[in-house]
Amino acid sequence: MESDSMTEHPIVDTDGVVRAACDLESLFRLLADDRRRQVAATLEAITDDCVDLEVVLAAVAAANGDSGPARDDWRVEFxxxxxxxxxxxxxxxxxxxxxxxxxxxxxxxxNVLEAVGANRSAIVR
Known part of the structure; x- marks a missing residue:
């Protein structure tokens, strides 16, 4: 898949194979929300390319002080x-x-996550 370097950027799997391309507007829209940035930063920090979603959601909820009903609400919203x-x-x-x-x-x-200083406190190691 070819990408226009000004608007589309490659998305690659762990083998370096380009599987898709995304545009800057979609990326910025995705990263406009603080919790989505936390999810993305958490997943960026995990070395496995496949991870249990509950682990990620629990880390983000804990970083935001969510417990009980608030944690459940976050899971449903996500x-x-x-x-x-x-x-x-x-x-x-x-x-x-x-x-x-x-x-x-x-x-x-x-690069965007690094530039905006995404909250790294939710990172699972």
Whole structure:
């Protein structure tokens, strides 16, 4: 897939194979929300390309002081609002059967996270 270097940026899997391309507007829209930035930063820091979604959501909820009902609300909101945005951009693929997400790398997303100083307190190591 060819990409226009000014507007589209490659999304690659762990083998370095380009699987899609995303545009800057979609990336900026995705990263406009603080919790989505935290999810992205958490997934960027994990060395595995496939991770249990609950681990990521729990880390972000804990970093925001969510517990009980607030944590449950965040989980529901993520699955119905934020997860589809990640999938639409092409950087995340959700396996509903396993409850895991596969994260794909996009250099410009990484650069934006670094530039805005995404909250790294939610990072799972």
């Amino acid at each position: 699955q119905h609002v934020h997860l589809p945005m990640f999938e639409d951009v092409g950087v995340m693929e959700y396996d509903e059967h396993d409850g895991t997400v596969r994260w794909y790398q996009c250099d410009v997303l990484t």
